[in-house]
Amino acid sequence: MRLPTMVMRNLKRRKLASILTGLSVSLGVGLFATVGALRDASEQGFNRSASVCDMLVGAKGSGLQLTLNALYHMGQSQGNVPYALYEETADTPGVLWSVPLAVGDSFRGKRIVGVTSNLFSDVRLGGAESTETLAFAEGGPFEYSRADFAEIKEELAAHEAEEVAHGHEHEHDHEAHLASMFKAVVGADVALDTGLKVGSHFTPSHGVEGVGGGDGHKEAETEVVGVLEPTGTPLDRAILIPIGAYYVIDGHEATEDMVEGGTRDPRGLSAVMLSTKAGFYRTGIFRKLNDRLDAQAVYPSQEVRKLFAIIGQGDLVLRLITALIVVVALVGVMVAIYNTMGARRREFATLRALGARRRTILGLVTGESAVIALLGGVVGLLFAGALIYAVTDQVHAATGVRVSVTPGLPELQLLIAVTLAGAVAGLIPALSAYRTEAAHYLSSNI
Numbered sequence: 001m002r003l004p005t006m007v008m009r010n011l012k013r014r015k016l017a018s019i020l021t022g023l024s025v026s027l028g029v030g031l032f033a034t035v036g037a038l039r040d041a042s043e044q045g046f047n048r049s050a051s052v053c054d055m056l057v058g059a060k061g062s063g064l065q066l067t068l069n070a071l072y073h074m075g076q077s078q079g080n081v082p083y084a085l086y087e088e089t090a091d092t093p094g095v096l097w098s099v100p101l102a103v104g105d106s107f108r109g110k111r112i113v114g115v116t117s118n119l120f121s122d123v124r125l126g127g128a129e130s131t132e133t134l135a136f137a138e139g140g141p142f143e144y145s146r147a148d149f150a151e152i153k154e155e156l157a158a159h160e161a162e163e164v165a166h167g168h169e170h171e172h173d174h175e176a177h178l179a180s181m182f183k184a185v186v187g188a189d190v191a192l193d194t195g196l197k198v199g200s201h202f203t204p205s206h207g208v209e210g211v212g213g214g215d216g217h218k219e220a221e222t223e224v225v226g227v228l229e230p231t232g233t234p235l236d237r238a239i240l241i242p243i244g245a246y247y248v249i250d251g252h253e254a255t256e257d258m259v260e261g262g263t264r265d266p267r268g269l270s271a272v273m274l275s276t277k278a279g280f281y282r283t284g285i286f287r288k289l290n291d292r293l294d295a296q297a298v299y300p301s302q303e304v305r306k307l308f309a310i311i312g313q314g315d316l317v318l319r320l321i322t323a324l325i326v327v328v329a330l331v332g333v334m335v336a337i338y339n340t341m342g343a344r345r346r347e348f349a350t351l352r353a354l355g356a357r358r359r360t361i362l363g364l365v366t367g368e369s370a371v372i373a374l375l376g377g378v379v380g381l382l383f384a385g386a387l388i389y390a391v392t393d394q395v396h397a398a399t400g401v402r403v404s405v406t407p408g409l410p411e412l413q414l415l416i417a418v419t420l421a422g423a424v425a426g427l428i429p430a431l432s433a434y435r436t437e438a439a440h441y442l443s444s445n446i
Contacts, residue, residue: 007367025376028326030383049233050300051127053273063298070271073111080268094281097122099273102246105204114243139198139226142183144242152244181245185226187236200224220249334425366426373422377415
């Protein structure tokens with residue numbers, strides 16, 4: 001009889017003990033794999049999102065907060081930068097493209113972000129070297145260029161001056177002109193969660209955490225003109241509108257305590273996304289922007305690395321705990337098999353009498369331990385996959401990053417390591433079986 005057949009037969013004879021010890025291994029492996037997979041997948045997803053642009057410009061403060069707010073639509077904006085900074089930066093040698101951002105409104109909890117339409121043509125998912133562009137599942141982009149943005153800024157300034165001089169006699173015509181800007185492109189998750197599609201209309205609500213849909217800015221009823229294909233980035237849960245439309249919504253106008261050029265500049269920008277030439281140009285732009293008193297530049301990829309360096313300490317503790325659970329489970333496998341050695345002495349003696357070599361007995365016991373660890377590892381990875389699948393929607397809703405449940409090389413390496421560790425754990429009972437003397441245990445005196 002072949003050794004693998006003997007191993008499986010012996011495990012079936014002790015089915016309950018094998019299942020229980022295997023489950024203990026699966027619990028440890030499942031927890032270890034879940035922690036590792038969530039961490040690695042989240043880091044990859046965050047890095048993919050950070051590669052949308054290579055530099056962000058925003059108000060002085062935390063670079064991480066700027067990155068999370070501008071790219072991941074999390075937290076609050078730490079202030080505005082002057083519009084003039086955007087114009088100046090866009091014309092700087094070495095800047096390949098720039099997209100201004102304005103945030104502050106939402107629809108049913110989905111953030112509304114004002115942008116120029118070159119976002120749809122210039123952004124490369126996966127980095128500047130990638131050819132993966134934003135694609136549309138339905139409809140298409142709105143048209144709103146940098147020149148259009150500059151024009152509405154001038155128009156708003158002239159309109160405010162005219163109101164001061166002549167009252168509101170031309171207000172109706174002005175608002176009719178502005179209404180033509182209220183178009184939107186929605187991310188894949190927004191379309192799924194809210195039911196918005198091409199031709200749908202919605203009204204924004206003030207505040208980034210707003211949940212309203214009917215009691216918003218009535219004057220800013222917006223038509224959906226496009227729905228993006230899923231990107232696996234926070235763009236999936238954003239509503240993109242022409243940035244000029246953002247400034248004409250009620251509640252966004254200037255007040256007496258708002259100073260032009262300050263962090264509460266009513267005509268300022270929440271952030272500016274930049275793609276720059278690598279090397280000398282990028283370094284020079286970065287330094288020049290950080291020398292200013294009213295703005296800072298950050299590399300999103302570096303800020304994401306800082307984020308994972310912070311959470312990495314807690315992640316390390318969790319992985320150590322789950323690794324200890326795996327070790328304890330493997331010790332349990334060893335103890336379970338060792339406790340059967342006394343009852344199996346006669347079995348081993350019979351095999352020796354039938355011509356089995358000592359190394360065959362050694363392989364039989366270590367094989368049983370390895371198979372228990374292997375099966376426990378497989379079940380543990382299935383358990384990890386189910387657990388990750390159960391929480392992936394929550395992770396995506398909180399961060400905009402999609403976590404994959406597809407196993408990869410790390411999971412295969414973990415399974416191999418657990419199987420080998422199981423074989424090693426079986427060595428102690430295997431050595432006990434190895435020393436079995438056939439003559440002694442088959443003697444009539446026993």
